[in-house]
Amino acid sequence: MLQLDNQACFPLYALSREIINHYRPLLDELDLTYPQYLVMMVLWESQPQTVNQLGGRLLLDSGTLTPLLKRLEQKGLISRTRRSSDERVVEISLTIDGVDLKSSAIDIPGKVMQSMNVTLEELTELRNVARKLLAKTNRGCTSAGKTE
Amino acid sequence: MLQLDNQACFPLYALSREIINHYRPLLDELDLTYPQYLVMMVLWESQPQTVNQLGGRLLLDSGTLTPLLKRLEQKGLISRTRRSSDERVVEISLTIDGVDLKSSAIDIPGKVMQSMNVTLEELTELRNVARKLLAKTNRGCTSAGKTE
DNA sequence: AGATAATACATTGTGCGCAATATTATTTCG
DNA sequence: CGAAATAATATTGCGCACAATGTATTATCT
Numbered sequence: 001m002l003q004l005d006n007q008a009c010f011p012l013y014a015l016s017r018e019i020i021n022h023y024r025p026l027l028d029e030l031d032l033t034y035p036q037y038l039v040m041m042v043l044w045e046s047q048p049q050t051v052n053q054l055g056g057r058l059l060l061d062s063g064t065l066t067p068l069l070k071r072l073e074q075k076g077l078i079s080r081t082r083r084s085s086d087e088r089v090v091e092i093s094l095t096i097d098g099v100d101l102k103s104s105a106i107d108i109p110g111k112v113m114q115s116m117n118v119t120l121e122e123l124t125e126l127r128n129v130a131r132k133l134l135a136k137t138n139r140g141c142t143s144a145g146k147t148e
Numbered sequence: 149m150l151q152l153d154n155q156a157c158f159p160l161y162a163l164s165r166e167i168i169n170h171y172r173p174l175l176d177e178l179d180l181t182y183p184q185y186l187v188m189m190v191l192w193e194s195q196p197q198t199v200n201q202l203g204g205r206l207l208l209d210s211g212t213l214t215p216l217l218k219r220l221e222q223k224g225l226i227s228r229t230r231r232s233s234d235e236r237v238v239e240i241s242l243t244i245d246g247v248d249l250k251s252s253a254i255d256i257p258g259k260v261m262q263s264m265n266v267t268l269e270e271l272t273e274l275r276n277v278a279r280k281l282l283a284k285t286n287r288g289c290t291s292a293g294k295t296e
Numbered sequence: 297a298g299a300t301a302a303t304a305c306a307t308t309g310t311g312c313g314c315a316a317t318a319t320t321a322t323t324t325c326g
Numbered sequence: 327c328g329a330a331a332t333a334a335t336a337t338t339g340c341g342c343a344c345a346a347t348g349t350a351t352t353a354t355c356t
Contacts, residue, residue, distance in 0.1 A: 002254055004189050004205065008271040009167045009260075011278035013182075014207050016164040017313075018285050019157045024314090034161075035342060041152050051305060057152065059162050062305050064343050071341080088304040088351050106150055112157075116285045123156040126277050130159035133274060137166055137264045165343075172344090183312065199335060210335050212313050219311085236321050236334040300354080307348070316338085323332065 012130075022116050026108050030101060035060070036072055037105070040094075043078065044102045048093040050083075077101060160278075170264050174256050178249060183208070184220055185253070188242075191226065192250045196241040198231075225249060 004010050020034045027037050035058075042057050043049060049057075051065050058065075069092060072078045077098035083089040113123065152158050168182045175185050183206075190205050191197060197205075199213055206213075217240060220226045225246035231237040261271060 002189060002250065002257065003193055004186065005279075007189075007257060008275040008278075009164070009171070010186060010206075011275055011282050012160065012164045012167065013186075015278045015282045015285075016157070016160045017207065018282060019160065021314085022285070023157070033341065038152065038158060038161075041150060041155075045151055052303090058158075059165065060342095061344070063307080063345080066306055068342075082305095086304085086352070090305065102150065109150065109155060116281075118281055118284055122277075122281060122284075126281060127156040127159055129270075129274050129277050130156075130163045131153075133264075133266055133270060134159050134163045134166060136266055136270075137163075137170070169344085181311065200333095208312095209314070211315080211337080214336055216312075230335095234322070234334085238335065297356105299356090302353070303351080305349085305351100308346085310344090312341105312343085314340090318337065319335085321333080321335100323330100325330080326328095 019112070019116065022112050023108065026111055030104055031075065035064070035068060037108075039065075039068065039072065039092075040077065040098065040101065040105070043092065043094050043098070048091040051090050051092065054092060072098075167260070167264065170260050171256065174259055178252055179223065183212070183216060185256075187213075187216065187220065187240075188225065188246065188249065188253070191240065191242050191246065196239040199238050199240065202240060220246075 023034050023037070027034060030037070032040065038058055039054060042054055051062055051069065054069075055061055055065055069078065069080055073080055076095055079093050079095055080090050081093070083091050113120065171182050171185070175182060178185075180188065186206055187202060190202055199210055199217065202217075203209055203213055217226065217228055221228055224243055227241050227243055228238050229241070231239050261268065
């Protein structure tokens, strides 16, 4: 019928923005945007990582990441250094401040859940549905998933 | 654990972008962006609508909509006219071309489903989960739903 | 080794999203 | 009625996303 409510994509698009809006006041305290927070989270998991590795994990290209990483560098949270054995590659490492920021971020997911007034079950359901479809449409890209 | 894969928001954020990326080549043929397509869809349902009404439906504010609507106007798909009985309000109507474009858009959802290689059941599940959470976090805003 | 291709990142330009603020028009209230 | 409050849209500025292109650097292939 080509109606907004019949589309699967619109609720997804709207909900994604809505959730990020709930992150915003919490991330403001850390002086991070949501994409910057994602990059930091990936680096808190494993470090250092190349721009390519970050992009593979977050499904973002250098056109998005390069300026974002420069901003994180300016904030003193990361360092960007060319790999000596391959000057094409830029390795992203956390600074002390970058590592330390994790402790301030640790309670953000809980607070977001609370402010959105949703249960863990609902979020888990959402996550599973989204991950399933993401895996289908994005063959291989998230494959670096030795995270668990 | 503050890991990317534990977050509900990241798969949602990534999947939302991923789906929109599948819309892109199809929308390119209509010279529409995804948000522009959403606005057109809302107008195809009901017309005319004020900027506020569109924003309430799509959860977007005038800071996003005003320039977007100007671009749709430039393309000759909509007209923007101040309501004479209340000069604050801008009414958005479809032009003939705007109405006609619907027939070219009618088969987009099916093509997207196909290109993403997902089933209708999966999309329905995704839509229902997303709508449920959207309704919870967004009390009242989608209430203008006389669309069914 | 030298040309060609491939790789990794950077740059440019466009269009969102959103906060903050401005502008104009209407309501409300004393 | 006139001032203050409210409402609807517009403007400005910043940071993504993404396409297209550019620039080094490394790999490949005679």
